[in-house]
Amino acid sequence: KSGFDVERIRADFPILHQQVNGQPLVYLDNAATTQKPEQVIAAISDYYRTDNSNVHRGAHALADRATVKFEAAREKVAQFLNAPAAKQIIWTRGTTESINLVAASWGKANLKPGDRILVSAMEHHANIVPWQFAAQATGATLEPIPVDAHGNINMLAFDSMLDSHVKMVAVGHVSNAMGTINPIEKIITLAHAVGARVLIDGAQAVSHWAVDVQKLNCDFYVFSAHKLFGPTGLGVLYGKEDLLNSMPPYQGGGEMIETVSFAGTTFNQLPYKFEAGTPDIAGAIGLGAAIDYLNALDRVAAAEHEQALLAYAEEKARATSGLTLVGTAPHKTSVMSFLIDGAHPADVGVLLDKQGVAVRTGNHCAQPIMDQFAIPGTVRASFSFYNTFAEVDRLFAAIEKAKTFLV
Ligand SMILES: Cc1ncc(COP(=O)(O)O)c(CN[C@@H]2CONC2=O)c1O
Numbered sequence: 001k002s003g004f005d006v007e008r009i010r011a012d013f014p015i016l017h018q019q020v021n022g023q024p025l026v027y028l029d030n031a032a033t034t035q036k037p038e039q040v041i042a043a044i045s046d047y048y049r050t051d052n053s054n055v056h057r058g059a060h061a062l063a064d065r066a067t068v069k070f071e072a073a074r075e076k077v078a079q080f081l082n083a084p085a086a087k088q089i090i091w092t093r094g095t096t097e098s099i100n101l102v103a104a105s106w107g108k109a110n111l112k113p114g115d116r117i118l119v120s121a122m123e124h125h126a127n128i129v130p131w132q133f134a135a136q137a138t139g140a141t142l143e144p145i146p147v148d149a150h151g152n153i154n155m156l157a158f159d160s161m162l163d164s165h166v167k168m169v170a171v172g173h174v175s176n177a178m179g180t181i182n183p184i185e186k187i188i189t190l191a192h193a194v195g196a197r198v199l200i201d202g203a204q205a206v207s208h209w210a211v212d213v214q215k216l217n218c219d220f221y222v223f224s225a226h227k228l229f230g231p232t233g234l235g236v237l238y239g240k241e242d243l244l245n246s247m248p249p250y251q252g253g254g255e256m257i258e259t260v261s262f263a264g265t266t267f268n269q270l271p272y273k274f275e276a277g278t279p280d281i282a283g284a285i286g287l288g289a290a291i292d293y294l295n296a297l298d299r300v301a302a303a304e305h306e307q308a309l310l311a312y313a314e315e316k317a318r319a320t321s322g323l324t325l326v327g328t329a330p331h332k333t334s335v336m337s338f339l340i341d342g343a344h345p346a347d348v349g350v351l352l353d354k355q356g357v358a359v360r361t362g363n364h365c366a367q368p369i370m371d372q373f374a375i376p377g378t379v380r381a382s383f384s385f386y387n388t389f390a391e392v393d394r395l396f397a398a399i400e401k402a403k404t405f406l407v
Helices: 006-010 038-051 061-080 095-110 129-138 155-161 184-193 241-246 281-295 299-318 345-353 367-372 389-406
Strands: 089-092 116-120 141-145 166-172 197-201 220-224 235-239 257-261 264-267 323-326 335-340 360-362 378-382
Touching: 038 061, 038 281, 061 089, 061 281, 089 095, 095 129, 095 166, 095 197, 095 220, 095 235, 116 129, 129 141, 141 155, 155 184, 166 184, 184 197, 235 241, 299 323, 299 335, 299 389, 335 389, 345 360, 345 378, 345 389
Parallel strands: 116 141, 116 166, 166 197, 197 220
Antiparallel strands: 089 235, 220 235, 257 264, 323 335, 335 378, 360 378
């Protein structure tokens, strides 16, 4: 049992206090999206209630207030990632767009036939398909780094794949399907040793612990606000300054230009070169409020509480007949994927939902690793610091009841 004051924390999250199908909601789908504290909800509604205006170049009080809040949010993200400067934080629509931006902009400017891109076999589709597009567009090739039956990257295989033709290594900090925490420090060191750049998909890592991009020395780090107790539709791309400056713009329009003429157009400086059009101002302010909320939290205690929930859940899983865990790496975040023998994951998910327990079922946008495991998908329970041991008990009571319908 952890000393983390979950009940006080839960009071900050209004959505948790509702009934679903006649039972108190047990929300265990945090890897899909996290819930939002009142402080984030208020920051977004207050912005629209009081400060809403378009940003930059504005010549009035609301525009100034909106711009100050918008850029303060960028500064908060820079501090959250320990980035050297806020101009290295690019706003996107989410992890998916952040990776598409790098694959399209850096990819097209730097990849040529014979070059190789490596991604792990357990990646989310957002960290596979954009690289397939870049490979198709440039003649480069995309190759999967093998993953073992526990859901660990095979580091010996990875090391043997590396040579001077490898130009990009793109891997998840944490697997969304299985919770595996990948050894990205080692991966970055090995990749840099052959001259490759490294993009780290941090979508499933940032909600669990502090990330230091300078210490990691990764070339790009990406995540979504909605994975970090912030709003959907907003993402972050961190990049090394020289790399971002060397990359061509991703989308054209206002904000990303210096001058436009039919004789030619010049582009804006970082970060605006990559931020065409009116940005998600409220979303950025909401993410800033989420980071403020996390900074006021004892994040080490929160992570210890999540790990205690995972250990408790996996202990109960191993004592549950007919249940098979999927993803048994030694180092995991609080994600527990499993199967009930003889039952399709989707059926299990429906039966859990009928009992007020929210989990995610299916391939979790990670079809290659599901194919490798020869399973149609999993039932995935994912815990955050606002979940409780009693909710783990509710999950397993619901599983036991579901089993009576399934076998
Ligand atoms: C590791 C990882 N990468 C990229 C993404 C894509 O993020 P956006 O959708 O915000 O662009 C996700 C989303 N996770 C999915 C979403 O639902 N369930 C999941 O596990 C993810 O977990």
